Amino acid sequence: MPSNEESLAARALELVEESFITASGPGGQNVNKVATAVQLRLDVFALRLEPAVFHRLKTLAGSRMTARGEIVLTARNYRTQEANREDARARLADLIEQAQIEPKKRAKSRVNRVGKVQRLKSKKARGTVKANRGKVDW
Numbered sequence: 001m002p003s004n005e006e007s008l009a010a011r012a013l014e015l016v017e018e019s020f021i022t023a024s025g026p027g028g029q030n031v032n033k034v035a036t037a038v039q040l041r042l043d044v045f046a047l048r049l050e051p052a053v054f055h056r057l058k059t060l061a062g063s064r065m066t067a068r069g070e071i072v073l074t075a076r077n078y079r080t081q082e083a084n085r086e087d088a089r090a091r092l093a094d095l096i097e098q099a100q101i102e103p104k105k106r107a108k109s110r111v112n113r114v115g116k117v118q119r120l121k122s123k124k125a126r127g128t129v130k131a132n133r134g135k136v137d138w
Helices: 002-014 026-032 051-064 081-100 113-131
Strands: 018-021 035-042 070-075
Touching: 002 081, 035 081, 051 070, 051 081, 070 081
Parallel strands: none
Antiparallel strands: 018 035, 035 070
């Protein structure tokens, strides 16, 4: 399955639309003149994901996914376009890889007979304590 994940991430990076915007943060006076922040847009429907993977991706993306099914990532941590581009692409690939991982099913636990008896006994004792807290009638 790792080859499938890699091919899906690679396919996603091919479908990405990049735009550069001016960023706040590091860069000094240069930050006002040069568009160093990167905004990636990926149409999730173009990936043709399985429904379970799509729902996991939608949950992981959270507010970064638009109503039209686009994931929008903005990277502005670095001073250069290239570093921000690499950061955004790595984050997108990581998001898609995380969505590929199927969570383990929870195994139901079961209390044995002795455990049930002990639990009911302690509940009875606690109820008795609470019942004895009432008003004392002389």
